[in-house]
Amino acid sequence: MLSLSSSHSYYLYAAAVDMRKSxxxxxxxxxxQTDKNPASGxxxxxxNRSRTLLKLLHWEHGGFVLYYKRLEQGTFTPPLLPGAGNRIRWPELVLMIEGIxxxxxxxxxxxxx
Known part of the structure; x- marks a missing residue:
């Protein structure tokens, strides 16, 4: 069940990732690579390196959920992250996924x- 919303905290992993990882x-x-717990919610x-693939990893009650999007054309443009940390806000994530x-x-x- 898709349950992502603005009530969650989102973190953009800084380096390019091999998308064969599950x-x-x-x-x-x-x-x-971070001081975070993947099961924290x-x-x-x-x-990925060419920014055509995007994965979101999220812990829900009972297990992990993996959302995956592949672009047939174009690239994802990650938001500029001011200051320390890689936290992004819900609106920035939506804009990145929608290509705006x-x-x-x-x-x-x-x-x-």
Whole structure:
């Protein structure tokens, strides 16, 4: 069941990934290359070198879910990640998956606890 939404935390893996990796291989990358737990409920986003393949790894109740998208034409353009960390927001992920590139945007300040 597709259950991704803006309530999750999303992390873009910085390096290009061999897309032959499945659940265990991607979990190994997360454990060994970041300080995160793959079963934490966060969503991890992976791109291949040519940026035509995208995988999202997510832990749901009872097991891992792997979402996979292959582009027949064009490439995914990852968002610019300001500052430290590879956390991306839900709107940035949706724009990247849909192939929408914003040339200039301004994020208005919003209250956040």
């Amino acid at each position: 659940f265990d291989g991607l979990c190994g990358l997360i454990r060994n 966060e969503v991890f986003v992976f791109l 590139q914003v040339e200039r945007s301004i994020q208005k300040l919003r209250y956040g606890p």
